[in-house]
Amino acid sequence: MASITSGKSRYHHGDLRNALIEAAVELAAEGGPERVVLREAARSVGVSPTAAYRHFDGQGELLEAVKTRGQQALAASMTEAVRVLPGLDDPGEEAVRRTEAIGRGYVRFAIEHPGLYRTAFCRTSAAEERDFTGLEAPDGAPEFVAFRELSDALDTLVATGRMRPENRPAAEIAAWSAVHGLSLLILDGPLALLPADQRDTVVERTLTTIVAGLTRQG
Numbered sequence: 001m002a003s004i005t006s007g008k009s010r011y012h013h014g015d016l017r018n019a020l021i022e023a024a025v026e027l028a029a030e031g032g033p034e035r036v037v038l039r040e041a042a043r044s045v046g047v048s049p050t051a052a053y054r055h056f057d058g059q060g061e062l063l064e065a066v067k068t069r070g071q072q073a074l075a076a077s078m079t080e081a082v083r084v085l086p087g088l089d090d091p092g093e094e095a096v097r098r099t100e101a102i103g104r105g106y107v108r109f110a111i112e113h114p115g116l117y118r119t120a121f122c123r124t125s126a127a128e129e130r131d132f133t134g135l136e137a138p139d140g141a142p143e144f145v146a147f148r149e150l151s152d153a154l155d156t157l158v159a160t161g162r163m164r165p166e167n168r169p170a171a172e173i174a175a176w177s178a179v180h181g182l183s184l185l186i187l188d189g190p191l192a193l194l195p196a197d198q199r200d201t202v203v204e205r206t207l208t209t210i211v212a213g214l215t216r217q218g
Contacts, residue, residue, distance in 0.1 A: 016045070016047065016051065016052075016054075016055055017055040017056075019045045020038075020041045020042065020045060020052055020055060020056070020062065021041075021062070021065045021066060021069065023040075023041040023044035023045050024036045024038075024040075024041040024062050024063075024065070024066045025066050025069050025070075025116065026044070027040055027041060027044070027066075028066050028070065028115050028116050028118075028119040029113060029115045029116045030115055031115055032114070032115045032118040032119055032122075033063060033066075033067075033118060033119040033122035035115070036059070036062060036063045036066050036119065037059065038052050038053070038056060038058070038059050038062050039052070041062065060124055063119075063122065063124055064124045066116075066119055067119055067120055067121075067122060067124060067143065068142050068143040069116075070116045070117065070119045070120030070121075071120045071142070071143045071144070071145060071146055072142055072143075072145055072146075073109065073113065073116060073120075074106065074109045074117065074120055074146045075145040075146040075149050077105040077106070077108055077109035077112075078101075078102040078105035078106055078109075078146060078149050078150075079102075079105070079149065080105060081101040081102060081104045081105030081108065082098050082101045082102060082105070085097055085098065085101055091160045092157075092160040092161055092162045094160075095153070095156040095157045095159075095160045095162055096157070096162055096211055096215065098153050098156065099153045099154070099156075099157060099175075099211050099214070100207045100208065100211050102149055102150060102153055103175070103179045103207045103210065103211075104203065104204075104207060106146070106179050106180075106183065107179060107182060107183050107186070107203050110183035110184075110186065110187060111183075111186060111187070114187050117183070117187075118187075121180075147172065147176075150172055150175060150176060151172055154168060154171050154172060154175070154214070155168075157214065157215060162215045163214055163215050164216075164217065167214065167216070171214055174210075174213070174214070175210055175214065178206065178210050179206075179207075179210065182202075182203065182206050186199060186203075
């Protein structure tokens, strides 16, 4: 996966708002949402806090922008995991492999970018977050692109006959909860102590179990 940031942000001219967001993404990558401080982002790009406040009402607005970037980067990791899969002649099996792959990309992002991963799921006061119940993401909202990637994969399981239609409602929550929980156990729980090869085996077995449950026919 391509680097989340392209080195230390520097502002020269033009789009200061975007430069501040990029600097704040770097801060999040270093230490999670607590590191996203508007004054720190301003210092990183070489402008005054006053200049930064012309583009953001406050800390919460900058954090929301970084959270969106984190969600987009997470989705990109999921998409890349699907992209590298070999093509299959069986659409149903391909749908199964795709679902496993997006889970693999999810966990990989958490492991490789823990600070930005945590920021992607931090709490903010944004109205969009309050309106999202975890069942249906608003169309076109960039902060929910990873959720829509999962939903599309589950719809494909149904379309190819691998998932029973009656199992489809709220399946996102079951899959998401399992993969998110696994990611946090690896980052902050006892699975952090596993050697990388054992950890990867646990991840693959977990993903296989999740998809097997989603596609059970009996």
